[in-house]
Amino acid sequence: MSDSPSDSTARRTIMLRLALFIGAALLVLAFACCFLVNEAEHVIVLRFGKPMRTVEQPGLHFRLPVPLEHLVRIDRRLQHAEIRISESLTRDQRNVIVPVFFTWRVHEALTFHTAVRDFEPARQKLDALITSARNTVLGRHDFADLVGDERVGASIPALEKEILTLAAPDALKQLGIDLTTTGITQIQLPEANTESVFRRMRAERKREATQYRAEGRAKAAEMKAETDKQASFLIADAKRQAEEMRGKAEAEAAAIYAAAHGKDPAFYRFLRELQSLRTVVDKNTTVVLDTSVAPFHWLKVKEGDGNPVKPVESLPTSPAPIETDP
Secondary structure: OOOOHHHHHHHHHHHHHHHHHHHHHHHHHHHHHEEEEOOOEEEEEEEOOEEEEEEOOOEEEEOOOOOOEEEEEEEOOOEEEEOOOOEEEOOOOOEEEOOEEEEEEEOOHHHHHHHOOOHHHHHHHHHHHHHHHHHHHHOOOOHHHHHOOOOOOOOHHHHHHHHHHHHHHHHHHHHOEEEEEEEEOOOEOOHHHHHHHHHHHHHHHHHHHHHHHHHHHHHHHHHHHHHHHHHHHHHHHHHHHHHHHHHHHHHHHHHHHHHHHHHOHHHHHHHHHHHHHHHHOOOOOOOOOOOOOOOHHHHHOOOOOOOOOOOOOOOOOOOOOOOOOO
16 A cells, blocks of 8 residues: 555655754754863863863863853953052061052963952952062062162062062962062052151262262362372473573573673673662662772762773673663
């Protein structure tokens, strides 16, 4: 007995519906057992609430369907936060307020999920770790290291590196977090300590200024002593040259005088007596002397008496200089 056309159509319809149902079921099962992981996240696979594995590789992955396995997605991108404002003590017992910012990312997703599960508790834990590290680092340094010259103390980058080195291992071990950066935003002082710190800074600057002035005075004295030494040397050399020139001139003058005296002793004696007279007597001089004694006998000679000195037949080519009153 052959099937009727209506029965065949009914069977095909049933088969088609069954195929569609099976296909839909498979598609739903595939969606339930497959999941995607992007580059910005970690995925933890939980089986009945217990962590089974961590998926870090981006792409398509498989799991058991819900409710057998669940997924926990954790952001792996870089995060930024700041610690709470609080006071710290330096090694010299100075109260300071040093805010610190930090950047971090989840490195070990399973440890992170087990320790804190969410980002807000993670920030609180990191706040405590970094605050403790900051207090420890500041306790190793004096206040002058924070505000002074980095050549004589620790620099701010060095302090930031110390804080990071101290806090990063605990963050990774306890929270599964990679602490990448710590930075000091500013250095503040409690209002009660501000004036005393300013006084200390002014005293330090005054001490430095006094030191620089003393060094300047010492340098100036050294330069003055060297200059005086050189000036004394130059003056002594000039005096030596002057004495040599004067000696040569006197020797030449003596030679000229000797030549003149040899040619005409009477004329030479006459000139010397006049020079002696000019030296001893001027218009404001009053003397009481015997005018018969040379050279004062020339004071008795009147105009028109003639020249009692024998005329000189010849004079030397270079006559001796005769001193006159200015």
